[in-house]
Amino acid sequence: MATTSDSTVDVAANAWVMCSSALVLIMVPGLGYFYSGLSHHKNALVFLHLCMLSLAIVSLQWFLWGFSLAFSPTGGSFFGDGHYLGLRRVADQNTYTGTTVSTDVFCIFQCMFAAITAALPFGSAADRTRILPSLMFIVVWTTVVYDVVAYWVWAPNGWLHVRGYLDFAGGCPVEVVSGFSGLAFASFIGPRRQRIADEKPHNLGFVCLGTALLWFGWLGFNGGSALNSSRRAGMALLVTNISASSGGLAWMFWDFWNNGRKYSCVGFCLGAVAGLVAITPAAGFVEIWAGAIIGLVAGSVCRLVAAFVQSRRGLDDTLDVWAVHGVGGVLGNLLTGVFARGSIIALDTPDKVGGWLDQNYRQLGIQAYATLACATWAFVVTYVCFWVMDRVPGLHLRVKESHESLGLDLAQMGEYAYNYHRTATAASGETALDVSSAANEIALEPVDVGRV
Numbered sequence: 001m002a003t004t005s006d007s008t009v010d011v012a013a014n015a016w017v018m019c020s021s022a023l024v025l026i027m028v029p030g031l032g033y034f035y036s037g038l039s040h041h042k043n044a045l046v047f048l049h050l051c052m053l054s055l056a057i058v059s060l061q062w063f064l065w066g067f068s069l070a071f072s073p074t075g076g077s078f079f080g081d082g083h084y085l086g087l088r089r090v091a092d093q094n095t096y097t098g099t100t101v102s103t104d105v106f107c108i109f110q111c112m113f114a115a116i117t118a119a120l121p122f123g124s125a126a127d128r129t130r131i132l133p134s135l136m137f138i139v140v141w142t143t144v145v146y147d148v149v150a151y152w153v154w155a156p157n158g159w160l161h162v163r164g165y166l167d168f169a170g171g172c173p174v175e176v177v178s179g180f181s182g183l184a185f186a187s188f189i190g191p192r193r194q195r196i197a198d199e200k201p202h203n204l205g206f207v208c209l210g211t212a213l214l215w216f217g218w219l220g221f222n223g224g225s226a227l228n229s230s231r232r233a234g235m236a237l238l239v240t241n242i243s244a245s246s247g248g249l250a251w252m253f254w255d256f257w258n259n260g261r262k263y264s265c266v267g268f269c270l271g272a273v274a275g276l277v278a279i280t281p282a283a284g285f286v287e288i289w290a291g292a293i294i295g296l297v298a299g300s301v302c303r304l305v306a307a308f309v310q311s312r313r314g315l316d317d318t319l320d321v322w323a324v325h326g327v328g329g330v331l332g333n334l335l336t337g338v339f340a341r342g343s344i345i346a347l348d349t350p351d352k353v354g355g356w357l358d359q360n361y362r363q364l365g366i367q368a369y370a371t372l373a374c375a376t377w378a379f380v381v382t383y384v385c386f387w388v389m390d391r392v393p394g395l396h397l398r399v400k401e402s403h404e405s406l407g408l409d410l411a412q413m414g415e416y417a418y419n420y421h422r423t424a425t426a427a428s429g430e431t432a433l434d435v436s437s438a439a440n441e442i443a444l445e446p447v448d449v450g451r452v
């Protein structure tokens with residue numbers, strides 16, 4: 001994220017970052033619709049619910065200790081301290097260290113990043129995760145994984161920040177971390193018991209709606225990360241849109257070539273998200289043509305990886321979280337080291353060099369070891385969290401086989417995304433759920449709409 005040395009609040013920058021906070025917030029239900037549409041209809045509501053729960057839980061965690069752990073200006077090289085514990089000093093401090101944005105606005109903007117990131121790994125273990133342990137996981141994972149990596153990358157004293165790692169909007173803290181945490185989730189919890197039946201997206205309208213909301217919000221996600229309203233913020237918006245477009249078209253046309261000359265809607269949406277993921281670390285560093293290349297590479301490579309993972313029966317990355325966010329984040333980080341230009345950085349921060357195109361050949365190495373460190377931390381710590389939680393009474397992650405067959409909407413929530421099953425109660429005139437008929441209905445397979 002871009003910084004300046006001015007300690008005076010820039011009103012225009014503050015206004016833009018406040019608007020960007022709202023744009024990132026809308027990505028949370030956008031992710032819920034995206035995941036819901038890709039999943040089985042009997043698990044459609046649980047994803048929308050989990051995403052909104054992530055927003056609420058992370059907001060409270062951010063207030064109590066999360067912001068302090070992730071963005072304390074007085075911490076060491078690896079971990080934040082209690083400088084902002086309970087958001088103390090936030091109202092008293094004029095601007096956040098190294099920016100022209102007020103600390104309270106900076107805090108809410110970063111809170112939205114944490115909220116959506118915590119929801120992302122659940123797509124790797126779709127259709128088989130209990131809600132109560134999921135809520136506990138959000139608190140623990142945000143604290144020991146997201147907050148730690150965010151501190152490394154963005155806090156003034158973070159070791160990756162000090163070493164010159166380039167990450168404009170969350171290549172490591174958001175994308176690599178969520179993707180490799182998703183890989184750990186899928187590896188630990190195991191594949192679905194009815195994997196073949198559950199591989200068909202049930203609602204492509206939801207997938208398109210979710211993609212549109214994510215794309216819309218991502219303009220604030222990346223554009224707001226400039227922390228000002230400069231030309232660099234405008235360039236970040238531009239390359240974000242270009243990368244999403246080229247990524248979506250690349251995935252769709254690869255599907256067209258390989259899947260019977262059909263123009264896949266799911267393929268376009270997945271490719272657009274892959275393009276958005278890959279441009280995230282690069283948005284404020286690269287030129288427009290490089291944004292198109294990054295999207296093209298991400299759409300092509302992530303599709304290849306997703307197809308490979310889907311062919312492996314032992315690893316069930318259900319909604320391609322690792323393939324899109326993990327692999328896409330790695331690609332974005334590495335390509336930032338290649339395409340970053342000092343001329344783009346100079347739009348708001350002078351005297352900075354880019355990557356290979358500026359003859360700074362060591363930058364790619366910095367990007368690579370930062371990515372490796374963050375991916376390793378995310379995978380190992382997430383796996384350990386699951387291992388410990390699974391041994392605590394009442395916090396085992398996987399649902400019973402009967403609940404998995406029935407569907408999490410009914411088994412875990414007692415509600416439906418689609419109320420097909422209401423019957424009138426003659427005595428009172430009220431309505432009640434006919435659970436037996438619901439269970440029979442849920443057992444039916446949806447229309448085969450196809451999936452990449």
